[in-house]
Amino acid sequence: MISKNQIKYVHQLEQKKFRKAENLFIAEGHKVVGDLIAAGYRPTQLFATREWLSEHPYDATYIEVTNDELARLSLQQHPQQVLALFPIPDAGSSAALQGKELSILLDNVQDPGNLGTIIRIADWFGISTIYCSTGTVDAWNPKVVQATMGSIARVHIIYIDPIELFSQLPADYPIYGTFLDGENIYTQQLTPYGLIVMGNEGNGISDAVRARVSHKLLIPDFHQGDTADSLNVAIATAITCSEFRRRSL
């Protein structure tokens, strides 16, 4: 049995200020909740149907709910047997940059679906850290968490002012960004480590960040004519990460 107050509490966590105040985020469905638990996250509350509990042994405290109760708790159109609240992890440090890894910096990405998809892409391509400008949409937004399909359990997300991040980097650290006036990504030399900057959906990379990009890349189009097309930011991220990793084979 769940109370109206419990439902209200969960729904309040849709709002960033409540997530921040409570230091909690919502995850739903076996894939996302399961990946978080497997990665060491411990839920403060876990609501699950009898069906889920019978199929997934779970030895910590939980609240069994009916499908109707889950539907009232859930933010999803199609609730998926389990919903849990997890503590938002510590922001962590920017140690990855010292270790000569490949990382991503997002400069004001606004769409939760795009951020979630980019986190999933980073996970696939073994990129362990994504830096987000403070104007980027909150990664603990439930729409982002669900769009990551569990990858948020394995990728570190660090919110930081890009200028502050750059100040921590060696002067010769390679910083890549895609621009319409960049050099063809397919034929440029790419270092096995560095920072890949991706910009805002409408405005691209901001001028202050652009000024610090050391390697301007272009994903060339292959269509006839000069129609003003563009690639979605998550698609551009995927193509860029694919191209960096291909070189390491």
Place this chain on the structure above:
Amino acid sequence: MISKNQIKYVHQLEQKKFRKAENLFIAEGHKVVGDLIAAGYRPTQLFATREWLSEHPYDATYIEVTNDELARLSLQQHPQQVLALFPIPDAGSSAALQGKELSILLDNVQDPGNLGTIIRIADWFGISTIYCSTGTVDAWNPKVVQATMGSIARVHIIYIDPIELFSQLPADYPIYGTFLDGENIYTQQLTPYGLIVMGNEGNGISDAVRARVSHKLLIPDFHQGDTADSLNVAIATAITCSEFRRRSL
């Protein structure tokens, strides 16, 4: 001044059976409507605000609407000055396959956002035809049309049973698909033409279609450990198209 019946008529076109009966689809916003008109599509009805009309000379019949009226017509959360109804184009033929072009076949892609994004990717990479299995979501669904950002004006969409499509191909026509047990896409030889098959979000490529794939490809992951990750179908399409086109440079 628009009537309740006009609003009702537009909203009915959200449903596939009404689109089919009327042979019309809805497009909204200057980018999508403008790209369709530029590609030779002629709206049967165009509703526009005074602001849009003053900025975009339009010499055919239109209905001027207020922002309030547009909001009532629109299917979007943020209406964008213009909404138009266009005839659904003829399905066209599978001529592209004879011309040794690169084409895409979608095997039961279900999500409108994914289909729209894939159409946009095809446009970017100069792929002029997408074949859709009859179980694939309708390309004239307003969510698909908007997600293409205008690219639907430039890519031919042909609904066809994949087995019927295969029967029209020469026996040695290259058919590519991505599978978990495929060969590394980055190191395989890729022909400059052929059919790239992408599968359903949950189930991948169906067995009947898989049996006809001549080149099984794998997009390798680069992460540590064996977490069961996957790539979104639109992301996998982007990486595959990028890799095919890169080889042609």
